[in-house]
Amino acid sequence: GRKNSHGRFTFKDILQKSDKHQHNVVTTLLQSLFRSIIILTTYTCKWASVRGALPQPIVVLGMSTAALCAPKRKRVVTVLMTLVLLRTFGEALHGYVYGNEDWEDEFDYDHEEEEEEEEAKEGEGEEV
Numbered sequence: 001g002r003k004n005s006h007g008r009f010t011f012k013d014i015l016q017k018s019d020k021h022q023h024n025v026v027t028t029l030l031q032s033l034f035r036s037i038i039i040l041t042t043y044t045c046k047w048a049s050v051r052g053a054l055p056q057p058i059v060v061l062g063m064s065t066a067a068l069c070a071p072k073r074k075r076v077v078t079v080l081m082t083l084v085l086l087r088t089f090g091e092a093l094h095g096y097v098y099g100n101e102d103w104e105d106e107f108d109y110d111h112e113e114e115e116e117e118e119e120a121k122e123g124e125g126e127e128v
Helices: 011-015 025-048 056-069 072-098 106-127
Strands: none
Touching: 025 056, 025 072, 056 072
16 A cells, blocks of 8 residues: 555555555455444434534534543443433424424324314315
């Protein structure tokens, strides 16, 4: 692979996938693992930000702080609890700012359709 002036792989080189460079199994495995962790972290932070109600940098900062400050044996539990707390806070903030407008629940749509059908039936009965 390509190396910088110090003879080491650069971070960019590790993430790029190219047919010109032959990687061994361990390098390919590490690349796949690293990409998977980045993708999982990105989706998790998007989920916790609740449609942008809680800015994503705050979620990333909160999760990073929890991971760095937690005791060694309780790190995973602390990060998961922080994630759930951030999601809960984001939902509360979303509900406070937007009310019930921006939620796309099937129940609400089904309920609205039933009301419209009932109103249409009642309107037809009055005309006759």
